[in-house]
Amino acid sequence: MKENKKENAKVYWKENIRYVLILLSIWFAVSYGAGILFKDVLNNFKIGGFKVGFWFAQQGSMYVFVILIFVYVRLMNKLDKKYGYDA
Template identity: 75%
Template sequence: MTPQEKATAYWKNNLKYLYILLSIWFLVSFGAGILFAEQLNNFKLAGFPVGFWFAQQGSIYVFVILIFVYVRLMNKLDKKYNYEDNE
């Protein structure tokens, strides 16, 4: 595999991860916090309606978790394509 092909494959995998993780964040923040808030408000979480909780706190928590997932995925991707930090 040439360096250009390797870089292209690496970037395609990176974009795939980004699309998936950002889609999850969109579904949680927009879907649970806005679109499905009425249905989710029938349930309680820590004394608050779940739809309200996702709109105020849940999407932030999910975003932080997705950051850690992205870091883990990128570390694996770096190892796969030999782009590890050699310091």
């Protein structure tokens, strides 16, 4: 019984870390990629009068980060239920 609980905790932790790495990769791609690497291409378009590359560098990456927080909460709630850690 105790061994099964340890194995569940190990698998739970691996899935948690996988979620974190995927979500942080998305945030990195948006903040670094859209705000710095692809800035010149994105600046050909405008949102609210501002160039899209500038917008992503100044505000877009923050919005994406907040959205990813909510995605992470939802994923973790499902993961908690899956492994019996929901209270």
